[in-house]
Amino acid sequence: MRLFRERGYARTTMRAIAQEAGVAVGNAYYYFGSKEHLIQEFYAGTQHEHRAAAAPTLARERDFAARLAGVLHAGVDVLTPYHSFAATFFKTAAEPTSPLSPFSSESSEPREASIALFREVLEGSTARVDAELRPALPELLWLAYMGVVLYWVHDRSPAQVKTRQLIDGAVPLVDRLVGLSRLRVLRPVTRQVITLIHTLRH
Amino acid sequence: MRLFRERGYARTTMRAIAQEAGVAVGNAYYYFGSKEHLIQEFYAGTQHEHRAAAAPTLARERDFAARLAGVLHAGVDVLTPYHSFAATFFKTAAEPTSPLSPFSSESSEPREASIALFREVLEGSTARVDAELRPALPELLWLAYMGVVLYWVHDRSPAQVKTRQLIDGAVPLVDRLVGLSRLRVLRPVTRQVITLIHTLRH
DNA sequence: CGCCCTTCTTGAACGCGTTCAAATCGAGGT
DNA sequence: ACCTCGATTTGAACGCGTTCAAGAAGGGCG
Numbered sequence: 122m123r124l125f126r127e128r129g130y131a132r133t134t135m136r137a138i139a140q141e142a143g144v145a146v147g148n149a150y151y152y153f154g155s156k157e158h159l160i161q162e163f164y165a166g167t168q169h170e171h172r173a174a175a176a177p178t179l180a181r182e183r184d185f186a187a188r189l190a191g192v193l194h195a196g197v198d199v200l201t202p203y204h205s206f207a208a209t210f211f212k213t214a215a216e217p218t219s220p221l222s223p224f225s226s227e228s229s230e231p232r233e234a235s236i237a238l239f240r241e242v243l244e245g246s247t248a249r250v251d252a253e254l255r256p257a258l259p260e261l262l263w264l265a266y267m268g269v270v271l272y273w274v275h276d277r278s279p280a281q282v283k284t285r286q287l288i289d290g291a292v293p294l295v296d297r298l299v300g301l302s303r304l305r306v307l308r309p310v311t312r313q314v315i316t317l318i319h320t321l322r323h
Numbered sequence: 324m325r326l327f328r329e330r331g332y333a334r335t336t337m338r339a340i341a342q343e344a345g346v347a348v349g350n351a352y353y354y355f356g357s358k359e360h361l362i363q364e365f366y367a368g369t370q371h372e373h374r375a376a377a378a379p380t381l382a383r384e385r386d387f388a389a390r391l392a393g394v395l396h397a398g399v400d401v402l403t404p405y406h407s408f409a410a411t412f413f414k415t416a417a418e419p420t421s422p423l424s425p426f427s428s429e430s431s432e433p434r435e436a437s438i439a440l441f442r443e444v445l446e447g448s449t450a451r452v453d454a455e456l457r458p459a460l461p462e463l464l465w466l467a468y469m470g471v472v473l474y475w476v477h478d479r480s481p482a483q484v485k486t487r488q489l490i491d492g493a494v495p496l497v498d499r500l501v502g503l504s505r506l507r508v509l510r511p512v513t514r515q516v517i518t519l520i521h522t523l524r525h
Numbered sequence: 526c527g528c529c530c531t532t533c534t535t536g537a538a539c540g541c542g543t544t545c546a547a548a549t550c551g552a553g554g555t
Numbered sequence: 556a557c558c559t560c561g562a563t564t565t566g567a568a569c570g571c572g573t574t575c576a577a578g579a580a581g582g583g584c585g
Contacts, residue, residue: 135542145565147544152563156542208419215417217410217477224477272523275419275426283522290522294515306508313496320485320492321474337572347535349574354533358572 160213161221163203168231170199172238179241185248186296189262192242193269193288197281200273204281211274223267236263251302251311257318258299265295362415363423365405370433372401374440381443387450388498391464394444395471395490399483402475406483413476425469438465453504453513459520460501467497 135156139149153159171192178191200207214221223232240259243250250258269291273284302311337358341351355361373394380393402409416423425434442461445452452460471493475486504513 134540136540146542147566148564150543212414212418216414222477275424286522287519290515290519294512294519297512297515301508301512304508306503306506310496310499310503313492313499317489317492317496320488336570338570348572349536350534352573 157213157219157221160210163210164214164221165231167199167203168234171196172234174199175238179245183245183247185243185246185299186292188242188246189295190288190292192238193266193292194285196266196270197273197284197288200270201281204273207274232263235266236260239263239266248296248299249303250299251308253315254299254302254311257315260318261314262295265291359415359421359423362412365412366416366423367433369401369405370436373398374436376401377440381447385447385449387445387448387501388494390444390448391441391497392490392494394440395468395494396487398468399471399475399486399490402472403483406475409476413473434465437468438462441465441468450498450501451505452501453510455517456504456513459517462520463516464497467493 135149136146138159139146142149153162174195175192178195179188182188182191203210210221213219214223216222217225219225222228236259239262242262243255243258269284269288272287273281276284278284301307337351338348340361341348344351355364376397377394380397381390384390384393405412412423415421416425418424419427421427424430438461441464444464445457445460471486471490474489475483478486480486503509
């Protein structure tokens with residue numbers, strides 16, 4: 122039954138999944154509460170793969186921008202084989218009540234894991250960040266990643282090359298903004314961003 | 324049949340809609356290509372309402388922040404009666420191939436209309452904006468609005484008061500960023516943002 | 526008037542995700 | 556060997572969005 126999951130991903134219906142596994146439809150539901158749980162497993166899998174795929178870059182690079190780019194590109198690398206799958210996945214995740222929604226309480230563990238990855242980007246880097254912003258930055262980076270994924274899902278260019286370009290364009294911008302966050306002129310902005318993050322949280 | 328649409332909104336199934344209107348299910352499909360088209364009509368309706376609800380503020384205020392806050396709050400005002408409906412709507416809109424997706428080519432007209440509203444926020448205001456950023460700013464403001472709507476959909480606080488707080492927190496931040504955009508130190512940032520917007524577009 | 530065409534209406538049926546009562550299987554105990 | 560219990564399996568059925576062949580009604584033309 123372990124193989125049940127891997128084989129199912131290429132299919133889109135529970136009936137096809139059940140048929141592929143040589144069982145009845147009801148049996149598929151016995152092992153997985155729903156199709157959504159199947160997708161959830163898939164999601165958790167890609168999270169782990171993302172961390173693994175990002176590890177070489179994180180071990181090698183100290184520069185914040187390089188680390189961030191590495192992690193973002195790794196994320197897209199991991200997701201790419203499933204692009205044809207993405208629309209379905211995204212639609213499911215978009216349900217505000219879905220445990221798959223990036224913003225749901227059920228997703229807090231995967232979300233925290235993802236945010237932790239971005240925390241690692243930051244902590245292993247030489248970036249100098251405003252002291253107040255620093256704890257909030259991983260979450261902001263995660264939100265940026267969510268934006269990238271959103272774009273990726275909609276990206277119809279060959280091999281989602283546009284998403285790659287977006288990353289390559291966004292990383293230097295984020296890098297620069299992070300660098301500027303300690304600037305005296307921008308301290309009120311930094312403060313406001315932090316306040317906003319707190320609003321978002323509670 | 325004109326009333327068909329209004330009555331249908333409170334229901335969630337085509338069967339209930341058809342029953343409510345005293346016709347057969349197939350007949351509902353005769354008049355509307357799909358449930359999605361029904362939702363599309365609803366969406367177009369809220370767009371018009373948004374513009375109307377924002378008009379007093381736009382007529383009265385010259386201050387950029389006040390105008391922006393007025394438009395954002397008006398948007399939430401218009402959507403509020405439908406919050407119980409929002410999850411369904413949002414899930415439909417999240418389908419990348421859906422004509423309802425804010426990012427789809429089919430939605431270009433409603434999107435342009437919405438962006439035009441934010442352009443009006445800008446043009447009727449006293450804000451001084453970087454000359455290069457100015458043409459791109461309405462779209463950025465629209466994206467911010469999309470973020471607010473995203474938050475609103477997920478907001479379970481009473482009367483979505485959290486979303487109101489988010490707006491009240493975000494507006495001064497946007498205002499300040501817009502004001503800073505002409506700063507010499509930030510010109511590279513401004514340039515990068517504009518480049519990024521172009522990446523997003525093509 | 527009859528025929529043809531267009532428009533509108535119907536309801537059974539399709540595939541989807543899901544449910545659940547009934548049946549089967551296997552292990553342990555007497 | 557039989558019984559009990561828990562685990563596993565089954566497939567019909569449910570509601571959902573949607574489709575579509577067939578039927579009904581109305582209008583125009585010969």
